[in-house]
Amino acid sequence: MRNFLQVMVDAIALGSLLALVALAIGLVFGVMRLINFAQGDYITLGAYALVVPAASLTPTLLLGALPVPLMVVGVLLVVVMMALATERMAFRPLRDSDPATLLISSFAVSYFLQHLIMLVHTGRPKSIGIGQALTTPIEVLGLRVPGIQMVTMGVTAALLIALVLFLKRTPMGIQMRAAAENFQMARLLGVPANRVIAMAFVISGVLGGTVSLLLIVQTGTLDIRMGLMPVIFAFFATVIGGMGSLVGAALGGFLVGVASVLLQSYLPDGLRPFRDAFVFGLVIVILLVRPKGLIVTGAARERV
Amino acid sequence: MQKTAVRAFLEKVWPALVLLLPLLLVVVLADLYGSVLFQRTVTDALIKIVLVVGLYIFIGNSGIVSFGHIGFAGIAAYFATWMTCCAMMKPITMTGLPDFLRLETYSLWSTALVSVAAAGLAALVIGLVLMRLSGLAASISTLAALFIFHAVYSNWDSVTMGRASIVGVPTYVTVWVALGGAALAIVVAWLYQTSRFGLATRAARDDEVAAQASGISLYWNRLIAFVISGMVVGLGGVLMVHFQGTISVNAFYLNLTFITLAMLVVGGMRSLSGAVVGVVVLTSVADVFRRLEAGIDLAGTRLSTPVGTQEMFLAALMLLILVFRKDGLMGRRELRFPGARRRTGTAARSSQTSV
Numbered sequence: 001m002r003n004f005l006q007v008m009v010d011a012i013a014l015g016s017l018l019a020l021v022a023l024a025i026g027l028v029f030g031v032m033r034l035i036n037f038a039q040g041d042y043i044t045l046g047a048y049a050l051v052v053p054a055a056s057l058t059p060t061l062l063l064g065a066l067p068v069p070l071m072v073v074g075v076l077l078v079v080v081m082m083a084l085a086t087e088r089m090a091f092r093p094l095r096d097s098d099p100a101t102l103l104i105s106s107f108a109v110s111y112f113l114q115h116l117i118m119l120v121h122t123g124r125p126k127s128i129g130i131g132q133a134l135t136t137p138i139e140v141l142g143l144r145v146p147g148i149q150m151v152t153m154g155v156t157a158a159l160l161i162a163l164v165l166f167l168k169r170t171p172m173g174i175q176m177r178a179a180a181e182n183f184q185m186a187r188l189l190g191v192p193a194n195r196v197i198a199m200a201f202v203i204s205g206v207l208g209g210t211v212s213l214l215l216i217v218q219t220g221t222l223d224i225r226m227g228l229m230p231v232i233f234a235f236f237a238t239v240i241g242g243m244g245s246l247v248g249a250a251l252g253g254f255l256v257g258v259a260s261v262l263l264q265s266y267l268p269d270g271l272r273p274f275r276d277a278f279v280f281g282l283v284i285v286i287l288l289v290r291p292k293g294l295i296v297t298g299a300a301r302e303r304v
Numbered sequence: 305m306q307k308t309a310v311r312a313f314l315e316k317v318w319p320a321l322v323l324l325l326p327l328l329l330v331v332v333l334a335d336l337y338g339s340v341l342f343q344r345t346v347t348d349a350l351i352k353i354v355l356v357v358g359l360y361i362f363i364g365n366s367g368i369v370s371f372g373h374i375g376f377a378g379i380a381a382y383f384a385t386w387m388t389c390c391a392m393m394k395p396i397t398m399t400g401l402p403d404f405l406r407l408e409t410y411s412l413w414s415t416a417l418v419s420v421a422a423a424g425l426a427a428l429v430i431g432l433v434l435m436r437l438s439g440l441a442a443s444i445s446t447l448a449a450l451f452i453f454h455a456v457y458s459n460w461d462s463v464t465m466g467r468a469s470i471v472g473v474p475t476y477v478t479v480w481v482a483l484g485g486a487a488l489a490i491v492v493a494w495l496y497q498t499s500r501f502g503l504a505t506r507a508a509r510d511d512e513v514a515a516q517a518s519g520i521s522l523y524w525n526r527l528i529a530f531v532i533s534g535m536v537v538g539l540g541g542v543l544m545v546h547f548q549g550t551i552s553v554n555a556f557y558l559n560l561t562f563i564t565l566a567m568l569v570v571g572g573m574r575s576l577s578g579a580v581v582g583v584v585v586l587t588s589v590a591d592v593f594r595r596l597e598a599g600i601d602l603a604g605t606r607l608s609t610p611v612g613t614q615e616m617f618l619a620a621l622m623l624l625i626l627v628f629r630k631d632g633l634m635g636r637r638e639l640r641f642p643g644a645r646r647r648t649g650t651a652a653r654s655s656q657t658s659v
Binding site for chain 1 (some may be wrong): 433436440441443444445455461569615622630635
C-alpha cells in the first residue's frame with residue numbers, strides 16, 4: 001500500500017508538470033488552432049537563460065546568480081519575450097492557414113530555436129546546480145517525497161487556480177474564452193484578435209518558464225533537447241483531453257503522467273523499456289475511440 | 305502490338321521521365337568530372353528524392369500531413385541491415401533475431417524487395433488503423449506512430465542494438481543506383497497520381513464532402529496512398545543504409561522527418577515536380593552552407609559561419625515559403641517539357657481551386 005502511494009505521488013508530480021505544458025499548448029490552440037511544438041524550446045530557452053553562454057560544462061550563472069525572486073521573474077520574462085517574438089514573426093503571418101500548416105510551421109520554429117540555442121551555448125549538455133536544497137526528500141505521512149515534487153504540485157495547483165480566475169473573472173480572460181469558442185464571431189463582437197492571441201502566448205511563456213525552472217531543479221542538467229520529451233507527452237495530453245479544451249488539457253496532462261509512471265512501475269521487466277511506446281499507443285487508441293478527445297468543445301468541431 | 309503498348313506506357317510516364325533528364329545530366333557530370341565528395345552529395349540528394357517523393361505520394365495526394373513516414377524508412381532500413389549485415393557479428397550481437405535472419409545473409413536484390421515489402425506491410429497495418437481519422441487527428445497520430453517506432457527500436461536491444469550504430473552493412477549505392485531509385489520513385493508517383501485511385505484521393509483532398517457524395521471512399525483510397533508511399537519511403541531507407549553502411553535509430557527520427565518535410569514544403573506539397581525541386585534547392589543551399597562553415601578566404605582573412613547557421617537558415621526559409629508562397633516554389637503545377645502534350649485534367653483543375 002505504501003509503495004502504491006509512493007508511486008501515486010510520483011505520478012501526480014509528473015502529471016502536474018505535464019499539465020502545465022499541456023495547458024500552454026491547449027491555450028494557444030484554443031485561440032489560433034496552432035499546436036505549438038516550439039513550446040518545448042521555450043522551456044529549453046528559459047533554462048539556458050540561467051547561465052552565461054560558454055563552451056564550459058559547468059558554466060557560470062547568469063540569471064541563476066540572482067536572488068530567487070529575481071531569477072524567477074527574469075526567466076519568465078525571457079521566455080515570455082521569446083514566445084511573443086515567435087508569435088509576431090512566425091505565427092501571426094500564418095494565422096489564416098489550416099492547422100496542419102501551422103503545425104509544420106511550429107516545427108520549423110522549434111528547429112530554428114533549437115539551433116539558435118546550439119549556436120549560442122554549443123550543443124554539449126551542461127550541469128547546473130540550482131535549488132539543490134529542494135531535492136532532499138521530506139517525510140510526509142510516512143512517505144518520502146522529494147521537496148521538488150511538493151513544489152511542482154503546489155505551483156501547478158496555484159497556477160491552475162490563477163488561470164481559472166483569470167479566464168472566468170477578468171475581461172481579458174472572458175474574451176479569450178469567447179475567442180476559443182468561435183474566433184470569427186468573437187472578432188465581430190469586438191474582441192481584439194491580436195491582443196487575445198498575444199495574451200495566450202504570454203501565458204504559454206509564463207507556463208513554459210515555470211516548467212524550465214522546475215525541470216532544472218529536478219535534473220540539474222542543461223541539454224538542448226530537454227524540452228522535447230515534456231512537450232511530446234504534453235502534446236499528446238492535449239490531444240487526449242480534447243483539443244481546445246483547457247480542462248481537457250490539464251486532465252490529459254495528469255492522465256499521461258499517471259499512465260507513464262504506473263506503466264513504469266507495474267509493467268513486467270521485459271516490457272518496461274517500451275513504456276513510451278505504450279503511452280503513445282494509448283494516444284492512438286483514444287483518438288480512434290474519441291477522435292475529438294475526452295472533452296469535446298465547440299472549437300474542436302470542424303466547420304464545413 | 306508489343307511496340308504500341310510500350311509506346312503508350314512511355315507516353316503516359318513521359319511527364320515524369322522529363323523530370324529525370326536534368327538529374328541524369330547531373331549524375332553523368334558527377335560521374336565523369338565530380339570529386340568523391342560531390343558524388344556523395346549527389347547520391348545523398350537522389351536518395352532524399354526517393355524519400356521526399358514517397359512522402360509526396362501520401363501528403364500531396366491526400367492533403368494530410370504525415371509526420372510518421374520516416375518510421376517506415378527506418379523499418380525497411382533495419383530489415384535490410386538484418387538481411388545483409390555482418391555475418392560474423394550478427395549471431396552474437398543481435399541474439400533476438402529469428403534464425404533465418406540471424407544466421408543467413410541474403411542477396412541485395414531480394415533484401416531490397418523484402419525490406420520494401422516490410423515497410424509496405426507496416427504502412428498497411430498502421431494505415432488500417434489511422435486512415436479512419438482525418439485532418440489534424442490523422443497528422444497527430446502519424447506523429448505518435450513515429451514516436452512508437454522510435455521508442456520500440458531504440459529499446460529493442462536484442463535485435464537493433466539499441467541506440468548504438470550497427471556498422472558493416474554492404475555499401476553498393478553509387479550515384480547510378482541512387483538515380484535508378486529516384487527514377488523508380490518518380491515513375492511510381494506519377495503512375496499513382498494519374499491512376500483512378502490517385503484521382504479519387506486528390507478529389508477527396510480538394511473537397512471531402514463532395515468526393516464522398518460522389519461515391520469515393522476516403523478510407524480505402526487514402527489507405528492505398530499510405531501503403532504505396534510507405535513502400536517508396538521504405539525504398540529510400542534501404543538505399544540510405546546501403547549508401548552509408550551504418551545504421552542507428554536516431555538517423556530515422558525528428559531531424560530526417562523535418563528535413564524531408566522542409567524539402568517538400570519548399571518545393572510544393574501539391575506537386576511531384578515540387579518534391580524534386582525542393583530536394584535540389586535545399587541540397588544546394590545546404591552545400592553552400594557546408595562550404596561556408598568550412599570557411600572561405602576573403603581578401604586574406606578566413607571567414608566562416610558558426611555551426612548551426614545552416615539549420616537556422618533552412619527553418620527560416622521554410623517559414624518564409626509558408627508565409628509568402630504557401631504552395632511552395634512550384635505552386636500546384638507540374639513542370640512541363642516539350643513533348644508532354646497536355647497537362648492531365650486534375651493538375652490543371654486543381655491549380656484553379658484554393659484549399
